[in-house]
Amino acid sequence: MNHKVCVQLVVAAWITGVPAQIGVTYQIFCQNFCGSNKLNHIFCDSSTLLEIACGDTYQKEISLLVNTFFFVVIPFLLILISYFRIIATILKLPSTSGKSKAFFTCSSHLMVVCLFYGSVTIVYVRSKSSHSAKSNKVFALLYTIVSPVLNPMIYIA
Template sequence: MERSNVTFVVEFILLGFSELPKLQNLLFGIFLIIYINILIGNGLLIVIIKMNPTLQTPMYFFLGNFSFLEICYSSVTLPRLLRDIWTQKGNILFLSCATQSCFLYILGAAECLFLAVMAYDRYVAICKPLYYPLIMNHKICVQLVIASWITGIPAQIGVTYYIFSLNFCGPNKLNHIFCDSSTVLEVACGDTYKKEVSLLVNTFIFVMIPFLLILISYFTIIATILKLPSTSGKSKAFSTCSSHLMVVCLFYGSGTITYFRSKSSHSGKSSKVLALFYTIVTPVLNPIIYSLRNKDVIAAMRKLLPK
């Protein structure tokens, strides 16, 4: 009887960029161009890797899968954002919000694991070159890819259910561009401390642990490269790692700032800008970074595309 007068939330309203009413058409055009570039750039990279025999190596096998992941990752948020800007309505059903958040976390965890696997691949190639064909055989590569895709699924579904099982009795406005669990927690009723802790633990496991593995891999790689006698050998070794390091810095830099900053430093504008970096900027720059800094990809592209 006491709960009969409480109105529970059945949908959320994503505010998006509603504070910029005069720029809606411009923003729609920018994000549409970015999404098309993500689809074409990463799709082209997948085709080039698949069709060129010289790129049938573990490094490019992982890169092809990573490019497909980037397409999926951006597709979770960008089509919905484009729809909201076009219709000037940010209404999203409770279940749709939970589903978007769940897929965002599943693919985000997969991206972190992929980056760790790619760092491990570079570690074996540079630090243990004689054992590289044995360690990174096709079967192991396939297993690492499958593990990267599915390892985070049970945990992310559990965390999403745990957070969205809270009571939401208003307000239902989310000052974000997509349904992010940390933003959803801000409008939940009652004590959310345990949920926030569970979200931080989940983030630490699937974000910080892979990041630490990446750091360990690259510290070992750098130490090995510095011991190489020839300058050309050092330069070649560094060039094979630089693209991956740039993507790691972009993705982890914005993601870490977003989820590990204090509540007092939270603001709607900063959250949106940082979210754009790890959900949109990284996927759109991924094919550019790997193409411009990789002679093998450039050579394969010249063979595939007309001059």
């Protein structure tokens, strides 16, 4: 990857991500809230805010689901495809020690990627009736704290 491609990827992320988050934020601010203003969560998240909203939130939940698909599921699938290609390349390496070192690095990174994307997907894709506030907190801790803490350990090893 060269500098130009890196800059293009960053610009593409900002051009797609910022408007999407502005849209979600706008939808939340346009929502009416009644009753308790206390969130049963570890941080203020759009899905958690929708749980304490008054009125019909169906369209906002569908919008959140579509955003999740585009910004969680599709990137995760692209990462998995890239790892399949990396594994195919590793299998072609002539040295056994090179293969084992590459597999060690890739497997630890892939585990953190799966932990992050898996927990995010579980929180945002499953239906309201199939989850509890306690499990949402645990999954939120996984993708907000555990995954970022594990990243530096992967690159040190």
